[in-house]
Amino acid sequence: MRDKELLSVVERFSRLLLLKEVGVNGLSKLRKAKVVIVGCGATGSHIAELLVRSGVRNLRLIDGDYVDEKNLYRTTLFTEEDAAKALPKAVACANRLRLIDHSVMAEPVVDRLTSSNVEELLKGFDIIVDGTDNFLTRFLINDYSVKHGIPWVMSGVEQWYGNVWLIHPVGSNPCLRCVFPKLPETVGNACNILGVLPTAVTMAATISATLVIKHVLGLGGEEGLERTLYTFDLKRSDFYKVRVTKNPSCEVCVHKKFRYLSNDFSHEVAQPICGTRAVEITPPQKIRLNLKALANKIKVGRVLAVSEYSVKVKVTPEISVVVFSNGRAIVDGITDVAKALTIYEAVTGIKLRDS
Template sequence: MSLERYRKQMLFAPIGTAGQTAIRGTRVLLVGCGALGSVIADSLVRAGIGALRIVDRDFVDLTNLQRQVLYDEQDVQQHLPKAVAAVARLRRINSEVTLEARVTDVTPQNMLELLHDCDLILDGTDNFETRFLINDASLETGIPWVSGGVLGCSGQVFLVVPGATACLRCLLPEEPPQTETCDTAGVLGPAVNIIASLQVLRALQWICRGDAEPNRFLTVVDAWSGQWQQIDLAPLRSAAVCPACQGGERAWLRGARGSRSVVLCGRNAVQIAPSGEKIIDLASLELQWARLGKCTRNPFLLWFQPREFPDLELHLFADGRLIVKGTEDLARARTLYSRYLGG
C-alpha cells in the first residue's frame, strides 16, 4: 500500500516516513464510540492507523447527532449499533485500515480478549468504572492507554505507559463521587473535539516516539474560557504508593468492583446486562413481542415499544443486554428485563 495519501502528514518532521510506517503497523482498541470515540476513530483512520477495533455497547440515538460526528439520521432510523455504523462510515473514509466492530459491553470477562492483539488503547468512554477496568488491563498487559473525559466545556487528557508514567489510580485511588453529569452540565461539542484531538495527538506521539519520551502531563482544558493547564504527574507517581501500578491490585479486572446495571449518561436510559453468557434468538423473540407492541429488528438488535408502557423503548442485543430508554430507575429496568426476558 502506498503512503502517498499521507504525504502532508509525513512532511511533518516528527512523523516522517518512519513515523507513518509505525502508524500503519499499530493496532488500536477503541473503547466507546460516542462523542469522544467518534472523533478519535475518524482521526485515527484518516491518519492511517493499521487496525482499529471499535467496542461499543450502545445504539445511535437522535440526541447523539449534536456531537457524535460519525453518525447521521439514517443510522438513528435503522437503530444501528454505534460500532457497526461507525465502521461502515470509516470504511468509506479509508479502505486500507483494518476495521472491526464489536457490539458488546466491556467487562472483566472480555477485557483481555478484546485487547489481546492490540498495541494501544484509546478511551472513548463516559464513566469511571470502565476507565478503571481499562487501567487494570493496561497494567496487567503492559499495553499503554490514553485517557480522556469531557463534561460541560471542560476536559482532561493523559497517557498511561505502564512502568513509565503515573496510572489512573495514582491520580484517583478510588472512583470519585459523582457530582455533575452530562445530564446536569451538558456537553459542548467543540470541547469534545478538542479533547479527542489531544487524545489522538498523544497516541501519535507515543507511536512515533516509542517508549523514548512518554508524555507524563495531565492536560486540563476549559474550552469556553480558553484556559489550559499542564500538570506534571511524575512527582505523583514517585511520591505515592499506588495500589495498582505499584501494589499490583487489579480489583476491576478481577470483577471485585463494578456493576453490570448502569444508568447511561445523558440518555435517560438504563442498561441491564445478564450475569453470565446469554445468546438471544432475536427472530423468535420478535414474533412474541410483536403481539405486545411495536417491534422492529435488524441483524444486531431488537427494538420494542410495549403498548403497556408507551413512554419506554427497549433495545435488546443478541448478547442479552437490554437498554431501556425513558427511565433512569434501575429497579424498574430490572423488572422489565424479568418481565419480557424471564430473568
C-alpha cells in the same frame, strides 16, 4: 504490498508523508499499529475517525450502546440513519471508518468492557484509547494497562472542560490511580446529567488522537509526554499542561493490586445507566438471539427498527427498548430497575427472575 497498492497509499497520504516526523517509516508504523477503542460515543468515534484519516487501520471498537438521535449533536461520525436503525455505536463506527478507508480492519464488539472480558478484549493491542464516560471503566483499563505495561490515553469531557493524558505506567511514569486513588465522589451516587459542548468533545478527541499518533511514532519521550495531563477550559479559552507524578504508595502501579480486574463492580443483571434515564439489562447466561425472528413475534409495543445487530421496540410513548443479539438490552425512558426488567421480559420472552 503490491506496486499499485503502494502507489495509492503514497498518493493518499502524500501531505502526511511530507512531515519530517512522519515520512515513510512513520506511516508504516501507523499502518501497523493496533489500537483498541473502549467506548465509541462522541469522543471515541471521533478519535477513531482521526486515527483512520491519519493512516491507522487496525482497530477494535468496543461499545455496548446504540446510536440515538440525542447523540447526534455532539458526534461527528454518526447520522440520522444510524439512529433510525438503532445501530450499535461500535457497528456504526466500523461501517463509517470503512467508508473513509476501505482497507481499514475495524472490528466492532457490541458489549461493555467488564472484568470478565477485559483480558480477552484488550489482549494484543499496542495502545488502548478511552472513549468512555465513567471512572469505573477507566480504573479497569488502568489495572490492565499497569499489569501488562500497555499504554492508554484517558480523555474526559464535560461542559466546556476536558482532560487528556497519555498514561504509560512503566518505570517512573505515573498511572491514573497515582492521581485518582479512589473513585471520584460522583460515581455511583450522584450521576449528575451535565451538558457538554460539541467542540469540547472534538478538542479532547483531537488531543487524544495526537497523543496516540505521537506514541506510535515514538515522539515525545523527552518532553515527558507520559507525565503530562492536558487540560482545557473552552469557556475561558485556557489551555494548561499539568505535570503529574508517581505516587510512591500507589495501590496499582507500586503495590500491583488489581482489584478492578478481579472484581466486577458494575455487573448487575439490571442497573440504571449513570447520567441517563435508562436501565441496562445484562442476562447472566450466554444468549444468542435471532433478532429478526424476535422482531416478528414481539407482542408488546411496536418494532421501530431491526437489523442483525439490534432490534428497537417502542413500548409506550416514553419508553423504548433496544435488544442486542447477545440478549443485552437498554430500556430507555425509565429509571425503575424492576419495571425495566418486567418490560424486558415481556418484550423478549426471556425470564430473568423467578416468578
